[in-house]
Amino acid sequence: xxxxxxxxxxxxxxxxxxxxTVDCDMRREMIQExxxxxxxxxxxxxxxxxxxxxxxxxxxxRKYCKQVKDLKxxxxxxxxxxxxxxxxxxWRWLEEPWxxxxxxx
Amino acid sequence: MWTYNKMLQYPINIKCTDPKLxxxxxxxxxxxxxxxxxxxxxxxxxxxxPDQKAKAxxxxxxxEELAHLEMVGTIVHQLTKDASIEEIEKAGLSAYYTDHxxxxxxxxxxxxxxxxxxxxxxxxPIANLQEDLAAEQKARATYEKLIxxxxxxxxxxxPLRYLREREIVHFQRFGEALRGVQDKLAEKKYYMNDNNC
Numbered sequence: 580x581x582x583x584x585x586x587x588x589x590x591x592x593x594x595x596x597x598x599x600t601v602d603c604d605m606r607r608e609m610i611q612e613x614x615x616x617x618x619x620x621x622x623x624x625x626x627x628x629x630x631x632x633x634x635x636x637x638x639x640x641r642k643y644c645k646q647v648k649d650l651k652x653x654x655x656x657x658x659x660x661x662x663x664x665x666x667x668x669x670w671r672w673l674e675e676p677w678x679x680x681x682x683x684x
Numbered sequence: 685m686w687t688y689n690k691m692l693q694y695p696i697n698i699k700c701t702d703p704k705l706x707x708x709x710x711x712x713x714x715x716x717x718x719x720x721x722x723x724x725x726x727x728x729x730x731x732x733x734p735d736q737k738a739k740a741x742x743x744x745x746x747x748e749e750l751a752h753l754e755m756v757g758t759i760v761h762q763l764t765k766d767a768s769i770e771e772i773e774k775a776g777l778s779a780y781y782t783d784h785x786x787x788x789x790x791x792x793x794x795x796x797x798x799x800x801x802x803x804x805x806x807x808x809p810i811a812n813l814q815e816d817l818a819a820e821q822k823a824r825a826t827y828e829k830l831i832x833x834x835x836x837x838x839x840x841x842x843p844l845r846y847l848r849e850r851e852i853v854h855f856q857r858f859g860e861a862l863r864g865v866q867d868k869l870a871e872k873k874y875y876m877n878d879n880n881c
Binding site for chain 2: 610611613614617618621622624625626628629630631660661662663664672675677678679681682683684
């Protein structure tokens with residue numbers, strides 16, 4: 580695997596090992612799912628700001644909030660914190676690439 | 685207060701350096717219709733809004749604009765980070781490089797630094813919301829011009845298209861908030877004289 584491909588993977592793992600490639604894919608998939616849910620929540624929140632009586636939107640908002648909470652808990656346990664209010668035994672905030680860096684998740 | 689989420693609102697992974705594109709995209713970072721102006725405009729105007737819906741929408745869209753500011757900064761950063769000095773010169777970025785290196789500095793495409801004069805807090809909720817509607821349209825138009833200029837770079841086009849779409853949603857929500865404020869201000873006021881006090 581070239582350096583370029585390795586960089587695009589973005590995590591600190593060595594992606595020429597098959598096991599870690601799988602892990603990278605899984606991580607990417609998980610963060611993408613979190614992003615989708617967060618987007619849905621933002622979009623619904625803006626809509627609810629001007630349509631607070633819409634029960635259907637409120638119900639969907641509740642559903643996505645619960646799903647993203649569960650998924651974030653699962654993600655952060657394995658890949659480190661997404662916010663500084665996630666408790667760690669070791670300060671893992673510095674370990675992962677920042678969102679603006681190439682090859683981020 | 686805010687809590688930082690260590691993720692982008694929409695993924696950005698630009699494989700090839702291209703400082704020429706960065707030179708124009710930076711306008712959506714610190715230019716007149718950029719994300720910094722948008723976030724400051726809404727977060728400053730929210731204090732004076734007369735109803736709950738308008739306060740909420742300015743607060744929440746202002747917050748989303750901060751996420752967009754980070755996205756535009758990320759695009760500029762990834763387009764310039766590994767640029768050679770020759771590429772920087774060829775892109776016409778020698779002046780920028782002199783003052784800022786390849787840091788991401790809030791300025792317009794034409795080179796003037798961010799100016800709070802581009803946002804108005806007029807002390808009038810109707811005027812403010814009308815300004816916000818125009819601001820969203822101007823940002824949409826700017827993204828469309830950037831999309832024209834970046835037509836050959838799929839990695840850049842994808843997040844630009846996403847950001848353009850958000851302007852349209854925000855315009856819609858501001859229109860609804862404006863209607864709410866107009867209705868509230870048009871309500872008849874009744875003054876009761878309480879004889880017991």
